[in-house]
Structures are given as C-alpha cells and as structure tokens.
Amino acid sequence: MSSDPLTLVATGGRLARLRSRLADRAGREQLVALGMRLLGAALGYAMLTLAARTLSLADFADFALLVAASGLFSAVATLGQDTLLLRDLPVALDARTGAHRRLMVHAGRVASLGALLAALGACAYAAHALNSGSLWLIAMAGLLVAANGAAEMMFAVQRGAGAVQRAVFNREVLWKLFPVLGLALLWAGAGRATALGASGLYLAGLLLSVVLGAAFAKGLWRRPGETDTTADADGRPSSGGGAFFLINLVAQAGVQVDVLILGALAAVDPVMLGAFYAAQRTTQLFWMIPYGASITAASQIPLAWAQGQREAIARLSRQLSRTLFPLLLTLAAAAWIWRREIMGLYRPEFAEHAGLLAILALPAVISAAGGLHNVIPPLCGQERIYSALRAAIAVSFWGVKYLVALSGDLYAFAWTGVAEAVVVTAMGVILSARRLRTAPV
Numbered sequence: 248m249s250s251d252p253l254t255l256v257a258t259g260g261r262l263a264r265l266r267s268r269l270a271d272r273a274g275r276e277q278l279v280a281l282g283m284r285l286l287g288a289a290l291g292y293a294m295l296t297l298a299a300r301t302l303s304l305a306d307f308a309d310f311a312l313l314v315a316a317s318g319l320f321s322a323v324a325t326l327g328q329d330t331l332l333l334r335d336l337p338v339a340l341d342a343r344t345g346a347h348r349r350l351m352v353h354a355g356r357v358a359s360l361g362a363l364l365a366a367l368g369a370c371a372y373a374a375h376a377l378n379s380g381s382l383w384l385i386a387m388a389g390l391l392v393a394a395n396g397a398a399e400m401m402f403a404v405q406r407g408a409g410a411v412q413r414a415v416f417n418r419e420v421l422w423k424l425f426p427v428l429g430l431a432l433l434w435a436g437a438g439r440a441t442a443l444g445a446s447g448l449y450l451a452g453l454l455l456s457v458v459l460g461a462a463f464a465k466g467l468w469r470r471p472g473e474t475d476t477t478a479d480a481d482g483r484p485s486s487g488g489g490a491f492f493l494i495n496l497v498a499q500a501g502v503q504v505d506v507l508i509l510g511a512l513a514a515v516d517p518v519m520l521g522a523f524y525a526a527q528r529t530t531q532l533f534w535m536i537p538y539g540a541s542i543t544a545a546s547q548i549p550l551a552w553a554q555g556q557r558e559a560i561a562r563l564s565r566q567l568s569r570t571l572f573p574l575l576l577t578l579a580a581a582a583w584i585w586r587r588e589i590m591g592l593y594r595p596e597f598a599e600h601a602g603l604l605a606i607l608a609l610p611a612v613i614s615a616a617g618g619l620h621n622v623i624p625p626l627c628g629q630e631r632i633y634s635a636l637r638a639a640i641a642v643s644f645w646g647v648k649y650l651v652a653l654s655g656d657l658y659a660f661a662w663t664g665v666a667e668a669v670v671v672t673a674m675g676v677i678l679s680a681r682r683l684r685t686a687p688v
Contacts, residue, residue, distance in 0.1 A: 324396025327492025401460020620675030
C-alpha cells in the first residue's frame with residue numbers, strides 16, 4: 248500500500264465520506280437497493296446464459312422472444328396504475344382513513360382490464376413471431392404478461408408502503424432463483440430444456456413474487472387505528488395517469504422493441520437474433536447502475552420541488568452524472584476489450600457478432616452523462632410534455648429501426664439505438680434545465 252501523504256489523505260477522505268453515507272439511513276437503503284438490483288441483474292444474466300446452454304438455437308430464440316414480449320406487453324398490462332400507486336399510496340396510508348384499500352381496489356380493477364388486453368396482444372404476437380407453432384407456447388406468452396403485470400402491481404404496493412428493500416428483493420432477486428436453479432440443474436446433468444419448459448420456470452418464479460406481494464398486501468389491508476371514513480378521499484388515483492402510463496410504456500418498449508422488430512422479420516436467422524438478444528441483455532447490467540442510484544434520488548425530487556429547492560435538484564443530478572458517467576464509460580471499454588469472451592459465454596456462435604456488445608453499451612453511458620434527465624421532468628410537473636416528446640422520439644426511431652432491420656445489418660441497427668439515446672438524453676437535459684432555470688444538469 249502506498250505511504251504517500253497525499254494518497255493517504257485522499258483515501259481517508261473517501262473512507263470518511265463512505266462512513267458518513269453508511270451512517271445515513273437513506274444512503275444505506277440506496278446502497279442496499281443498488282446491491283440487490285445488481286444481484287438481480289447478475290441472476291438474470293445467469294438465467295439467459297444457462298438457457299442458451301440448455302436450449303437449441305430455435306428454442307432459445309423463442310424463449311428470448313417470449314421474455315421480450317412479456318417485458319413489453321406487461322408495461323401495457325398495468326395501464327400506469329403501478330406508478331400511480333407508488334405516488335398516491337403513501338399519502339393514503341398516512342391519512343389512516345382506509346382510503347388505501349379503495350385505492351388498491353380501484354387500481355386492481357383497472358389493471359385487470361389492462362392485463363387481459365395485454366395478454367391477448369402478447370398471444371397474437373407470439374403466434375406470428377415464434378418459430379414453434381405450439382399452442383401451449385403461444386398461451387405461455389399471455390400467462391407471462393399477466394404474471395408480470397401482477398408482479399409490478401405488488402412491487403408498487405410494497406414500495407408505496409415503505410417496504411422498499413423487501414420489494415426490491417422479491418421483484419429483482421428471489422423469483423429469479425427459481426429459473427436459475429432449474430436450468431442450472433439441467434445444465435449440470437447435461438440435460439436439454441425446451442422453450443416451454445424454460446418459460447414455465449420463468450412463470451413459476453413470477454408467481455412466487457406475486458404470492459409474496461399479495462401476502463404483504465393482505466397484511467396492509469386493515470391496520471390498527473384507522474378511522475375508515477370517506478371524508479378525505481374516495482380512494483381513486485390522482486391525475487396524470489395517462490402521462491405516466493405512456494412514460495412507462497415507452498421505457499419498457501425501449502428494452503424490448505428491438506428484439507421484437509428483429510423477431511418479426513423472417514430475414515433474421517436465429518443465430519443473429521440470439522446474438523443481439525444476448526448482447527442487449529448483457530448491457531442491461533449497465534442500466535442497473537444508474538437505475539439503482541436513482542431509486543433514492545427520485546424519491547427526494549418531488550419534496551424538493553414542492554419546497555422550491557431547485558438548485559438542490561440540479562446539484563443532485565450533476566453529482567450522479569459526475570459519479571456514474573466515468574464508471575459506465577470504463578465498463579463500456581471493458582465490454583469492448585473482452586467482447587468475444589463475454590458473448591462466447593452464451594454460445595460460441597455468438598462470438599462472431601461480439602462487436603454488438605460494445606455498441607449496445609453506449610446508450611447507458613450517454614444516459615448517465617445526463618444525470619437525472621429522465622426523472623426531473625415527470626416529477627417536477629412536466630410529465631405531459633415529457634411523455635409526448637418521449638413517445639414521438641420512440642415512434643420515429645421505431646420506424647427507422649424497422650427500415651434498417653430490413654437490410655439485415657445488425658451493426659447499423661444497433662447504432663440507431665445509440666442515436667436515439669443521444670436525442671432522448673438531450674431532450675431531457677433541456678427540459679430539466681428550463682424547468683429548474685439553472686445551468687443544464
């Protein structure tokens with residue numbers, strides 16, 4: 248270890264800041280939540296690598312499409328009720344009038360309709376895109392969407408009630424152990440899985456998350472000391488649901504739509520689709536870092552905005568940008584250096600398209616440079632204009648991506664995602680700066 252005085256001082260300063268952070272409850276919760284998000288991402292990565300090892304190429308392509316469709320259509324399944332619960336449930340619980348029960352019932356009814364429509368849409372997509380024409384596999388698409396939507400609702404209830412760490416553990420870590428252990432046992436025994444079997448393990452894990460969330464909601468249903476009056480609220484979500492629904496939908500689509508576009512084109516062979524999916528899912532590990540860091544930061548913004556602390560919001564955004572951008576840039580460089588080795592962990596055939604990994608890592612780096620550009624506008628009263636612009640950008644790029652995908656050039660297709668990240672980040676930074684009336688954050 249170096250004995251240079253400047254090094255010791257710098258190290259001591261970092262340790263002091265770390266101790267101060269750990270002593271702060273919010274800081275500890277943020278670090279724990281980030282750790283669980285990273286662990287959940289690692290388990291998701293393990294699940295996909297094990298699936299690639301135990302499934303045939305055709306089955307892995309079908310499994311990838313089912314997971315992607317589940318993620319996309321489940322954003323529609325909740326109809327934005329999960330975000331509204333997250334925003335309105337804490338206030339209803341604090342009032343202790345029983346309004347939280349009416350709020351949960353109303354949100355559940357709306358989300359149930361959305362889940363039915365989304366499940367039917369997922370089945371229709373599966374019937375068109377899957378290599379297999381199995382009715383069981385098509386039905387599985389609908390079941391995964393319904394279970395995913397229910398899990399998101401339970402996730403919102405637990406977070407809204409203040410059980411953030413339990414919510415993150417159930418939603419990000421615990422349920423993934425089911426498919427990971429099941430596929431690991433098959434791989435260790437040199438067994439082979441099918442797309443239906445792997446999807447069944449995935450579904451079982453989601454249902455475990457739903458059951459645990461429902462048990463928490465049951466305990467929350469009636470609490471001691473409630474007046475159970477209707478004078479304060481009718482238990483219905485406040486306004487802004489449409490904008491938040493659109494933001495959630497576009498955010499989920501940003502993760503899944505690329506694979507769905509490629510899967511809908513017969514010109515894309517299973518090796519190319521599988522390689523793109525593997526690279527995209529690997530780079531989702533990068534997105535876990537800014538998302539995990541913003542879990543606590545995002546909860547501070549509405550209160551700071553209500554109190555007129557605009558500079559505090561801008562400072563928080565700048566701090567996150569200055570911390571996360573160098574870290575993600577380093578990870579992107581590492582992904583370029585070891586791209587072939589990382590892609591080869593899935594299947595040896597995927598190493599041929601290893602360059603996709605470095606390209607698909609860039610959007611996370613660009614987003615991190617913008618700080619809280621995607622959080623400040625919707626939480627500071629700009630949810631309508633932000634959702635409209637975000638949707639317009641997404642739809643425009645979906646059209647561009649479809650045209651590029653027709654050429655079969657996966658690298659050009661990947662670069663369109665980088666261009667979209669630049670436009671989205673710039674839009675969010677500009678809106679944030681104008682809203683806060685300060686330097687760009």
